[in-house]
Amino acid sequence: MYSKTTLPPPASHRTVLVVGDYQDQGRRVLAKFTPTHPESPFQIADNGTYCESSKRHLRVALTPAGLSVERAPPDAAKDFYDSKNSRRILWGWAQIPGGAQALPRQIAWQAELGQLLFMPLREQEQLRQLPPIVDRTALKLRAGAPQNIGASWPAGAAKHSEVVATFAMPKAATVFGIGIAAVGGKPAKEAFVEFKPRTGPSPDGPWWEVRVGVGPPAHDGEAGGGGVEAAEQSLRLLPSDMEIELRVFVDGAMCEVFFMGGRVALTLPITLGAEQAGFTAFSDRAAAVNVEAHRVGSIWVTPEQVLGTPV
Numbered sequence: 001m002y003s004k005t006t007l008p009p010p011a012s013h014r015t016v017l018v019v020g021d022y023q024d025q026g027r028r029v030l031a032k033f034t035p036t037h038p039e040s041p042f043q044i045a046d047n048g049t050y051c052e053s054s055k056r057h058l059r060v061a062l063t064p065a066g067l068s069v070e071r072a073p074p075d076a077a078k079d080f081y082d083s084k085n086s087r088r089i090l091w092g093w094a095q096i097p098g099g100a101q102a103l104p105r106q107i108a109w110q111a112e113l114g115q116l117l118f119m120p121l122r123e124q125e126q127l128r129q130l131p132p133i134v135d136r137t138a139l140k141l142r143a144g145a146p147q148n149i150g151a152s153w154p155a156g157a158a159k160h161s162e163v164v165a166t167f168a169m170p171k172a173a174t175v176f177g178i179g180i181a182a183v184g185g186k187p188a189k190e191a192f193v194e195f196k197p198r199t200g201p202s203p204d205g206p207w208w209e210v211r212v213g214v215g216p217p218a219h220d221g222e223a224g225g226g227g228v229e230a231a232e233q234s235l236r237l238l239p240s241d242m243e244i245e246l247r248v249f250v251d252g253a254m255c256e257v258f259f260m261g262g263r264v265a266l267t268l269p270i271t272l273g274a275e276q277a278g279f280t281a282f283s284d285r286a287a288a289v290n291v292e293a294h295r296v297g298s299i300w301v302t303p304e305q306v307l308g309t310p311v
Contacts, residue, residue, distance in 0.1 A: 144284055253271070
């Protein structure tokens with residue numbers, strides 16, 4: 001049994017990762033705890049592992065304002081501090097049938113948003129295969145008419161791919177996003193943003209929130225579809241944000257979507273319908289989107305590459 005210690009009031013700006021076994025369908029829930037809550041039930045073992053009987057999987061950030069506790073999507077997660085690059089990296093298993101290693105993520109505290117970010121590592125860009133399938137193409141979207149991203153995708157390219165789509169910040173309520181693994185214009189999943197303009201700041205900070213998610217294609221006017229293979233969350237936006245970015249990765253039987261540089265990160269299973277699968281962009285209002293798409297190469301390296309890497 002681990003010995004437990006109650007988290008003390010924060011004395012400095014630092015981040016701690018707390019790990020357990022928590023199943024939450026890819027969702028994260030943020031709760032704030034300040035020094036005015038001395039009876040907080042969240043405790044950390046001496047070895048850094050959260051060890052309450054419920055075995056929830058939580059991330060804890062210690063900030064000058066107080067404690068932020070966040071449920072985390074990866075299962076059997078482990079983190080480490082990369083001292084060479086001054087960053088903390090999270091590894092974990094995706095909660096999909098059969099399991100799979102999720103993308104490693106850098107964890108960072110964003111004070112203005114009052115939340116943790118979970119970002120793909122910058123090394124991920126080194127796996128982009130050249131030339132790109134779609135190279136920073138500006139698409140004009142017609143209301144309610146999904147448009148293919150790229151004229152055609154090489155056979156099998158969508159199975160291991162990355163798409164980065166940047167939408168101009170809308171001025172009115174709208175739903176837009178990316179169709180994933182689309183065949184004949186019909187995607188297997190949709191990553192969507194249900195945007196609503198800012199009506200005022202949150203009582204907790206300068207942001208406002210919009211609904212985002214990943215799920216089966218929408219039907220009957222409902223954004224993002226539904227079902228057990230879907231996940232939704234609130235995305236925080238700031239008045240200074242001028243664009244909304246979606247970064248989509250597909251790797252075999254799963255897809256991972258990062259909204260706004262990791263403010264929301266969702267991992268779900270996916271079924272690719274055909275070798276010729278591609279991606280689409282959609283919006284229920286006329287919109288503009290810049291898109292870049294790449295085939296993603298293998299992570300495997302040779303013993304010679306490992307031995308030749310500088311320490």
